[in-house]
Amino acid sequence: MFVTYILSKIRAYMRYRETVRELSQLSDRELDDLGISRFQIESIARQHATA
Template identity: 75%
Template sequence: MFVSFILAKVQAYFRYRETVRELSLLSNRELDDLGISRSQIDIIARQTAAA
C-alpha cells in the first residue's frame, strides 16, 4: 500500500517535470497559439501530473 502511494507520487512528479520541460521548449508564439502564457506552465504541469 505505502509503496504504491510513493510510486504514484514519483510518477506524478516525473509527469510534472516532463510537462514543464516540453512547454518550456515552446516559443512564446507557439504557447500563444495554444492559449497558454509562460506564467501558466507551472499550473498546467501540476494539473497534468494530478490527472
C-alpha cells in the same frame, strides 16, 4: 500500500517535470497559439500530473 503511494507520487512528479520541460521549450508564439502564457506552465503541468 505505502510503496504504491510513494510510486504514484514519483510518477506524478515525473509527469509534472516532463510537461514543464516540454512546454518550456516552446516559443512564446507557439504557447500563444495554444492559449498558454509562460507563467501558466507550472500550473498546467501540475494539473496534468494529477489528472
